[in-house]
Amino acid sequence: MFNKISIIGCGLIGSSILRAASKKKASKLIHVYDKSKDTASFLKDKKICENVANDISSVVKDADLIIIASPLSSYKEIFLSIKDSINKETIITDTGSVKKEANKTIQGFNLKNVSWIGSHPIAGTEESGPQAGFAELFENRWCIISPGENAKKDDVKKVKKFWELIGSKTKIMSFEEHDQILSLTSHLPHAIAYNVVRSAVKQEDKFKDEVIKYSAGGLRDFTRIASSNPIMWRDIFIDNSENILKVLDSFTSNLEEMKKAIREKNSNKLIEIFSSTKDIRKEIVKAGQETDEPDFGRKKI
Amino acid sequence: MFNKISIIGCGLIGSSILRAASKKKASKLIHVYDKSKDTASFLKDKKICENVANDISSVVKDADLIIIASPLSSYKEIFLSIKDSINKETIITDTGSVKKEANKTIQGFNLKNVSWIGSHPIAGTEESGPQAGFAELFENRWCIISPGENAKKDDVKKVKKFWELIGSKTKIMSFEEHDQILSLTSHLPHAIAYNVVRSAVKQEDKFKDEVIKYSAGGLRDFTRIASSNPIMWRDIFIDNSENILKVLDSFTSNLEEMKKAIREKNSNKLIEIFSSTKDIRKEIVKAGQETDEPDFGRKKI
Numbered sequence: 272m273f274n275k276i277s278i279i280g281c282g283l284i285g286s287s288i289l290r291a292a293s294k295k296k297a298s299k300l301i302h303v304y305d306k307s308k309d310t311a312s313f314l315k316d317k318k319i320c321e322n323v324a325n326d327i328s329s330v331v332k333d334a335d336l337i338i339i340a341s342p343l344s345s346y347k348e349i350f351l352s353i354k355d356s357i358n359k360e361t362i363i364t365d366t367g368s369v370k371k372e373a374n375k376t377i378q379g380f381n382l383k384n385v386s387w388i389g390s391h392p393i394a395g396t397e398e399s400g401p402q403a404g405f406a407e408l409f410e411n412r413w414c415i416i417s418p419g420e421n422a423k424k425d426d427v428k429k430v431k432k433f434w435e436l437i438g439s440k441t442k443i444m445s446f447e448e449h450d451q452i453l454s455l456t457s458h459l460p461h462a463i464a465y466n467v468v469r470s471a472v473k474q475e476d477k478f479k480d481e482v483i484k485y486s487a488g489g490l491r492d493f494t495r496i497a498s499s500n501p502i503m504w505r506d507i508f509i510d511n512s513e514n515i516l517k518v519l520d521s522f523t524s525n526l527e528e529m530k531k532a533i534r535e536k537n538s539n540k541l542i543e544i545f546s547s548t549k550d551i552r553k554e555i556v557k558a559g560q561e562t563d564e565p566d567f568g569r570k571k572i
Numbered sequence: 573m574f575n576k577i578s579i580i581g582c583g584l585i586g587s588s589i590l591r592a593a594s595k596k597k598a599s600k601l602i603h604v605y606d607k608s609k610d611t612a613s614f615l616k617d618k619k620i621c622e623n624v625a626n627d628i629s630s631v632v633k634d635a636d637l638i639i640i641a642s643p644l645s646s647y648k649e650i651f652l653s654i655k656d657s658i659n660k661e662t663i664i665t666d667t668g669s670v671k672k673e674a675n676k677t678i679q680g681f682n683l684k685n686v687s688w689i690g691s692h693p694i695a696g697t698e699e700s701g702p703q704a705g706f707a708e709l710f711e712n713r714w715c716i717i718s719p720g721e722n723a724k725k726d727d728v729k730k731v732k733k734f735w736e737l738i739g740s741k742t743k744i745m746s747f748e749e750h751d752q753i754l755s756l757t758s759h760l761p762h763a764i765a766y767n768v769v770r771s772a773v774k775q776e777d778k779f780k781d782e783v784i785k786y787s788a789g790g791l792r793d794f795t796r797i798a799s800s801n802p803i804m805w806r807d808i809f810i811d812n813s814e815n816i817l818k819v820l821d822s823f824t825s826n827l828e829e830m831k832k833a834i835r836e837k838n839s840n841k842l843i844e845i846f847s848s849t850k851d852i853r854k855e856i857v858k859a860g861q862e863t864d865e866p867d868f869g870r871k872k873i
């Protein structure tokens with residue numbers, strides 16, 4: 272499919288792409304760069320990849336497809352390091368959870384001969400690092416593809432085929448639409464989960480041990496969401512701040528409405544609130560989006 | 573173990589107790605009352621219980637153990653109906669999710685010869701009704717037992733043994749402590765989940781279909797929590813309003829702190845927030861409260 276794929280950043284997502292692309296023979300060569308020496312050693316020691324280099328220029332040289340699987344906040348530095356080493360027509364894609372800001376950054380480099388085509392595989396686990404990756408991570412998961420304005424149509428097809436080869440379902444979407452939808456389906460639930468856990472468990476609280484012991488009543492599964500990679504989430508909340516603040520404001524007014532109903536012991540209003548969400552669940556089940564096991568968009572390992 | 577158990581209310585929880593108590597031979601006789609004719613017919617037709625009566629007095633007559641498995645808002649009416657039919661020393665327990673208010677209601681009846689011992693099995697599914705019940709619902713789940721002030725010690729032991737017989741782990745706790753802990757581990761997460769779903773999916777929204785389609789990124793599992801029995805949750809929020817409002821206020825100030833950090837793109841503060849919850853998760857895992865599959869305290873059917 273490709274002659275040389277270069278993967279920049281080889282944590283959970285990057286190393287899963289590496290494993291999946293190797294398994295599915297997506298490319299003759301796969302070269303990997305990660306700024307962490309531990310990651311590089313791990314990939315070599317475990318024989319997951321032979322071509323791990325600590326020189327980012329040599330890794331991207333002659334690549335047909337460059338995949339950035341690093342935190343959003345590292346994009347600028349990465350592009351500064353690779354821009355002069357891209358020596359042929361190539362496709363650059365990424366795996367970031369926010370698209371509009373990343374697109375601005377990348378377009379700013381005005382790279383010639385490059386098709387910039389953003390990707391966002393909606394997949395992950397609560398673990399981080401290359402040891403947590405596995406080839407099946409993307410199977411049956413959505414990957415949203417957002418082509419930059421100068422991306423060649425054929426290259427968009429190639430990126431789509433690549434994700435499908437490693438098991439994903441794909442959907443093409445604009446950067447803006449992606450960021451708005453993800454602010455609702457993923458960023459809002461995560462923001463809220465962090466605050467639920469912080470509110471329920473205070474380190475000095477006299478009930479702390481009991482709260483942990485009886486956490487199966489709902490709280491436990493919020494701690495699962497609220498334990499993902501802090502750097503990744505910081506970058507998401509900064510890059511998608513406008514959409515996230517908008518939905519958090521809407522959340523706050525819904526919560527205030529509920530608090531008012533509780534204070535006033537307004538039985539009808541509470542029933543109305545608790546009933547209103549049942550239909551949405553029915554639609555999710557109808558849309559085939561339900562699984563037997565809730566997993567917060569994270570595959571079990 | 574008992575000569576006659578009476579179960580008042582036979583939805584998901586009541587019918588699961590019925591099934592489990594029959595299976596484990598907890599009593600020579602089990603009599604059931606449910607105000608719904610459909611429920612009564614279902615239990616008879618499916619041969620789940622032979623002794624289903626529509627006369628609540630005859631159901632509680634001569635019972636050693638009366639189990640109220642009805643919504644909290646029905647307790648007053650139930651006690652008015654049964655108080656003159658309790659004709660011997662008996663134990664009354666319940667399955668309600670809030671204890672302090674129910675205790676007030678029940679103590680108000682000043683029943684002689686009765687050991688009032690509240691129970692709260694922390695178990696359930698997202699389904700309601702007798703057809704959703706099953707004997708294994710309580711297996712390996714906590715049941716919190718809160719004895720009334722006049723409960724006999726031997727009777728507390730009997731209630732404890734009963735729940736253990738049908739598979740539960742038990743813990744004795746005061747009414748007040750129960751309500752505070754549950755406001756943190758269960759009522760807070762549920763309140764928040766309803767508001768997350770309401771905020772993410774608005775009926776008129778242009779993104780509604782996309783939000784449902786990509787809901788696996790976190791939202792989907794909140795809809796699971798936000799689809800339980802509205803009557804049950806209305807009663808919980810009214811009966812435990814004081815504790816719930818307190819924790820919701822704490823939640824609001826945590827959320828405002830996060831919103832401020834997002835608005836200011838305060839990188840350090842965001843990292844601090846996202847890192848703070850990781851340790852709590854570790855403690856939950858350490859306390860043996862983690863499962864392979866998140867289930868929001870609900871057993872898979």
